[in-house]
Amino acid sequence: MLELKADPRIILGKKVSALRKTGFIPAVLYGHGKKPISITVNAKDFEGIFKEAGETTLLSLSVDGKKRNVFIHDLERDILNGQVIHADFFEVKMDEKMKAKVPFVFIGESPAVKADGGVLVRAMQEVEVEALPQDLPKEIKVDISSLATFEDKIHIKDLALSGSVKILADLEETVALVSPPRSDKEMEELEVKPVEAVAEVKVVGEEEKAAAAAAAEAEAEQVK
Numbered sequence: 001m002l003e004l005k006a007d008p009r010i011i012l013g014k015k016v017s018a019l020r021k022t023g024f025i026p027a028v029l030y031g032h033g034k035k036p037i038s039i040t041v042n043a044k045d046f047e048g049i050f051k052e053a054g055e056t057t058l059l060s061l062s063v064d065g066k067k068r069n070v071f072i073h074d075l076e077r078d079i080l081n082g083q084v085i086h087a088d089f090f091e092v093k094m095d096e097k098m099k100a101k102v103p104f105v106f107i108g109e110s111p112a113v114k115a116d117g118g119v120l121v122r123a124m125q126e127v128e129v130e131a132l133p134q135d136l137p138k139e140i141k142v143d144i145s146s147l148a149t150f151e152d153k154i155h156i157k158d159l160a161l162s163g164s165v166k167i168l169a170d171l172e173e174t175v176a177l178v179s180p181p182r183s184d185k186e187m188e189e190l191e192v193k194p195v196e197a198v199a200e201v202k203v204v205g206e207e208e209k210a211a212a213a214a215a216a217e218a219e220a221e222q223v224k
Contacts, residue, residue, distance in 0.1 A: 003060040004049050009038040025084055031091030056100050057138045061089055092133040101126045102137055108145035110178055118178035131165040144176055153177045
């Protein structure tokens with residue numbers, strides 16, 4: 001299990017900007033029925049851990065020598081440089097199942113793409129799962145080599161997962177498929193600009209104005 005060291009934090013509010021300048025990230029540790037604890041973690045160490053673990057890998061967070069099983073639950077980044085400026089850690093119970101969204105990673109090569117020029121369609125990018133903390137996967141690999149024709153599809157039920165991981169989605173839902181390449185005619189139609197439609201709208205508008213003007217003129221003649 002990956003390990004990260006943290007220290008209790010007494011600096012709060014706007015003063016935390018001083019921590020960031022010294023290479024530390026302000027953070028909060030919380031869990032079910034537990035009072036939140038303000039902590040700090042080394043920015044460089046955290047970035048290395050997060051790059052490897054993501055948000056669905058169990059970590060061992062050491063605070064004052066006490067190790068806690070946690071997940072990186074939420075991050076706040078600087079809008080200008082993308083650096084992490086705050087992190088939340090969620091402490092879990094090892095015997096309690098939890099839910100999380102896990103991303104798909106598409107691997108392999110589809111014969112329908114390579115040989116027939118098809119286009120790979122990733123119908124889903126992630127899926128929600130339920131598992132014990134230690135079994136929660138960082139990612140789910142989807143092998144697209146089974147997509148040999150345009151009729152082939154990969155469904156949720158086709159994914160290989162450990163027995164303790166339960167996917168919380170319709171088993172018949174499509175994860176990936178390959179669509180046929182567009183014909184030259186279809187590509188030409190996509191490139192045609194709707195000039196005619198704009199002209200038609202303009203003409204209709206002008207005709208309505210002309211009709212309204214004629215009606216007003218006729219009504220004025222009757223009044224005379």
